[in-house]
Amino acid sequence: MISVLEIFKIIFGIVFSVFVIVLIFRFSSNYMEMGDSNAQANIMLGFRKTVGDVFASGIPADYAIKDSKNLIIKYMPPQIHTSIAAVSMEPVTTIFVPGDRIGVHRMEYDLGWWKYYYILALPETTFFFNPLNNSEETWSEIYRVVKALPSSENIETKMYFGLGCNATSDQWVVNNLKKEEMLRFEKTMSVYLEKDNFMPTLCGSFNKEWKTIVVSPKFVETEHPLMFTLVNGTGMLYLNTSQPEKAHFYKTPMDVISAILGGKEFYNYENRDFLAQLSLASSLKMEEIGLFMHRPGGADCLPLFEEFRTTLESLKGLASQDYNDPMKMGELAIKMEESRQRFLDLQVRGCE
Amino acid sequence: MDRHGVNRVSGQTSMIMIVFVVLIMIALGVFFLVSSVKPTISEYENLYVHNLLLTVLRTDTGYRSPCTTISETMSSVALTPGRNCGGKSNTEILDETVPILIQTILGDKYLTKYDYYIKVEPENYEVAGGISKSYGNQKLETRQNKWVANEKILQYQSNLRIMLILADA
Amino acid sequence: MKSKGQAHIMEYFILSFFVMVVIVLLIIFITTYQIGSSRSEQSDAQFQKTMFMLKTFSSSPLLNKLAYKEGSMLEDSKLTALSSIPCSEAEGAFGQGWFAEVKVIGNTVECTRDTYPNCGIWSFCRKSGNFKAYDVPVNIYRKTTGRVDAGMLTVGYYG
Numbered sequence: 001m002i003s004v005l006e007i008f009k010i011i012f013g014i015v016f017s018v019f020v021i022v023l024i025f026r027f028s029s030n031y032m033e034m035g036d037s038n039a040q041a042n043i044m045l046g047f048r049k050t051v052g053d054v055f056a057s058g059i060p061a062d063y064a065i066k067d068s069k070n071l072i073i074k075y076m077p078p079q080i081h082t083s084i085a086a087v088s089m090e091p092v093t094t095i096f097v098p099g100d101r102i103g104v105h106r107m108e109y110d111l112g113w114w115k116y117y118y119i120l121a122l123p124e125t126t127f128f129f130n131p132l133n134n135s136e137e138t139w140s141e142i143y144r145v146v147k148a149l150p151s152s153e154n155i156e157t158k159m160y161f162g163l164g165c166n167a168t169s170d171q172w173v174v175n176n177l178k179k180e181e182m183l184r185f186e187k188t189m190s191v192y193l194e195k196d197n198f199m200p201t202l203c204g205s206f207n208k209e210w211k212t213i214v215v216s217p218k219f220v221e222t223e224h225p226l227m228f229t230l231v232n233g234t235g236m237l238y239l240n241t242s243q244p245e246k247a248h249f250y251k252t253p254m255d256v257i258s259a260i261l262g263g264k265e266f267y268n269y270e271n272r273d274f275l276a277q278l279s280l281a282s283s284l285k286m287e288e289i290g291l292f293m294h295r296p297g298g299a300d301c302l303p304l305f306e307e308f309r310t311t312l313e314s315l316k317g318l319a320s321q322d323y324n325d326p327m328k329m330g331e332l333a334i335k336m337e338e339s340r341q342r343f344l345d346l347q348v349r350g351c352e
Numbered sequence: 353m354d355r356h357g358v359n360r361v362s363g364q365t366s367m368i369m370i371v372f373v374v375l376i377m378i379a380l381g382v383f384f385l386v387s388s389v390k391p392t393i394s395e396y397e398n399l400y401v402h403n404l405l406l407t408v409l410r411t412d413t414g415y416r417s418p419c420t421t422i423s424e425t426m427s428s429v430a431l432t433p434g435r436n437c438g439g440k441s442n443t444e445i446l447d448e449t450v451p452i453l454i455q456t457i458l459g460d461k462y463l464t465k466y467d468y469y470i471k472v473e474p475e476n477y478e479v480a481g482g483i484s485k486s487y488g489n490q491k492l493e494t495r496q497n498k499w500v501a502n503e504k505i506l507q508y509q510s511n512l513r514i515m516l517i518l519a520d521a
Numbered sequence: 522m523k524s525k526g527q528a529h530i531m532e533y534f535i536l537s538f539f540v541m542v543v544i545v546l547l548i549i550f551i552t553t554y555q556i557g558s559s560r561s562e563q564s565d566a567q568f569q570k571t572m573f574m575l576k577t578f579s580s581s582p583l584l585n586k587l588a589y590k591e592g593s594m595l596e597d598s599k600l601t602a603l604s605s606i607p608c609s610e611a612e613g614a615f616g617q618g619w620f621a622e623v624k625v626i627g628n629t630v631e632c633t634r635d636t637y638p639n640c641g642i643w644s645f646c647r648k649s650g651n652f653k654a655y656d657v658p659v660n661i662y663r664k665t666t667g668r669v670d671a672g673m674l675t676v677g678y679y680g
Contacts, residue, residue, distance in 0.1 A: 004526075005526050005529055005530070007535065008530065009529075012537075016537055020540070020544065023544065024544075027548060027551075038558075040556060043564070045569055047572060048569065049395070049569065049572070049573070052572065052573040052576040052577065053576065055576060055580060056577070056591075056592055057580075057592075058581040058590045060589070063557035066665075067532055090612065091574070091577055091615045091616040092573075092577055097536060103660075108582075114582060114583070115582040115587075116582070117580075117582055128557065170636045251524075276614055277583075278616050279610075279613070280583065280606075280610055280611065280613060280614045281583055282605055283602075283606055283610060284583060284599060284602040284606065285602070287600060287601075287602035287605050287606060288598045288601075288602045291598055291601060291634065291637055292598070292632070292664075295665075308588045321609070360634075363528065363532065365530050366536070368538050369641050370539050371545075372534065374539055377543045378543070383563045385674055393548065395572060396568075396572065396655055399538055399572070399575070399576070399657060400657050400658070402660045403579070403593055403657040403658045403659065404657075405594065406593055406658075407528070407659060407671050407672075408658075408662075408671070409586065409657040410594065410669055411660060411669055411670065411671040412668050412670070420555045421669065431609070433588070453626075453671060454626070456626055456671075457658050457671060458674070460626070460656075
């Protein structure tokens with residue numbers, strides 16, 4: 001017969017074991033949560049490090065963000081808000097669209113005397129252009145925007161490009177082009193236009209996952225963003241044509257790209273950063289010119305330096321204006337082009 | 353052995369077992385601690401060594417072409433060793449400028465001190481031979497804890513590969 | 522018999538006591554380790570921020586010679602221009618709380634509009650206070666002579 005002591009041993013053993021096991025489980029689940037938070041923080045810090053490396057080297061890179069839907073709440077530039085903390089991307093201008101696999105690219109906007117670097121960090125994306133006429137201006141606009149988008153030649157996260165649609169035959173669509181193919185395709189577009197009697201028209205349907213841009217010199221109602229082209233690479237971008245009062249003025253391809261990828265928030269962020277950098281770059285260049293203008297032997301260059309400095313002063317002034325003002329930003333676009341030309345003149349004359 | 357003796361032994365065995373359990377748990381704790389220690393971050397050192405190599409290669413020597421920069425001098429030594437570059441031979445210029453420049457830059461670090469080793473040789477040196485130049489502490493090649501930067505100089509006949517190693521002094 | 526039973530029960534209590542002591546010690550130990558780990562992660566975050574700024578500054582098109590896409594070829598005229606303008610303007614582009622310094626090896630003259638181009642030290646947004654800084658070798662391109670010098674770039678954050 002079993003003794004009292006043995007009964008005691010059994011009961012004591014069970015109670016004690018259950019107590020220890022419950023204690024260990026509770027503690028280890030807290031510990032696992034801490035471990036998970038650490039891992040998540042490391043992912044985002046690793047992403048920022050990759051952005052810094054790409055910015056410094058110019059070499060694009062892939063980055064994997066595990067379970068990005070649950071990890072990243074929202075990107076409110078320049079902060080990436082996650083479930084544990086916010087990671088700031090300052091001082092690098094970063095256009096970021098979350099995804100599990102991201103291609104990080106350094107893009108540039110070149111004025112000759114200054115380059116503006118910014119980062120495009122995107123998951124696999126197709127950019128689809130729907131021109132509504134055959135004019136050279138329309139094709140130039142598309143070309144300009146495509147040139148400002150990244151090539152994914154050397155990385156795994158791909159960017160694709162597409163073009164359409166044709167009214168004369170069945171809805172004719174070209175997609176899955178690489179950037180280089182797209183640029184070549186546009187250049188040879190006239191051959192196809194003559195050959196196939198291509199009549200551009202609004203596409204009947206689109207792939208919902210594509211980033212679609214309708215390009216037209218006239219306003220049309222469309223369910224997709226509309227680039228209403230004006231002159232000199234400027235125009236109005238309607239993210240929603242049913243709300244024309246909310247259109248954004250674009251003066252650079254970056255304005256179009258930031259608005260298409262992230263709406264008003266990204267457009268505002270990109271403009272603020274670009275104009276702040278443009279203002280600083282103008283100040284610095286004017287200071288720099290001041291160092292060389294009155295050097296001995298520089299008499300021939302003096303008028304060119306004066307002209308260039310005048311243009312930079314206008315640029316600096318315009319850069320502090322409201323970027324939603326089409327008049328002012330139109331002037332800014334003209335001055336930027338003027339500064340590019342004046343700098344080229346300086347270089348040709350051997351002054352720079 | 354009598355009953356009392358058996359009980360004494362049984363009691364002592366229990367105490368020994370308790371001590372064993374405690375020792376095993378302490379050993380497990382130490383094991384977890386040691387295995388969770390992360391390796392030291394070397395991002396800064398990697399950036400430093402890469403920038404150091406780039407800076408050294410692009411710096412002017414103060415002499416004339418084809419020895420204007422250190423990288424040009426390296427090319428010149430590989431192609432036409434002993435060639436005159438405005439008063440001195442390219443080999444002399446390289447021997448003089450590279451160690452002094454690297455030591456001066458490293459000497460500027462007032463906290464951590466690094467030791468260095470730099471080697472310049474043709475890309476296919478193992479097969480075709482050629483001129484190999486090196487400066488610094490060669491023992492760093494076999495060191496475990498080190499930071500390495502590599503660059504290539506593209507040139508006619510054979511590209512040059514340059515390796516710079518830094519390690520704690 | 523009674524004392525034998527009591528002795529057995531006592532053994533169990535002593536054993537349980539020791540096991541509890543070890544578990545509590547382990548918990549204290551792991552918690553202390555986690556606290557220490559969080560502190561080191563905070564300084565790691567500061568390190569990452571400084572590294573980010575170091576890379577951004579050394580490759581910024583505002584300071585580099587054109588066509589040097591890999592960066593770290595700072596132009597002396599651009600450095601002099603940046604050191605001549607108020608810090609608040611530079612902070613607009615690079616953020617706040619940082620400072621930087623560029624020094625040409627072997628040169629001790631502070632650069633201003635008057636000492637340019639025969640100078641070799643540029644300071645940006647220097648203030649008093651505790652800071653943590655890192656430095657890397659860079660090249661400085663002398664615009665007037667075309668010469669390339671070696672130097673050091675130091676970037677840090679206050680606080």
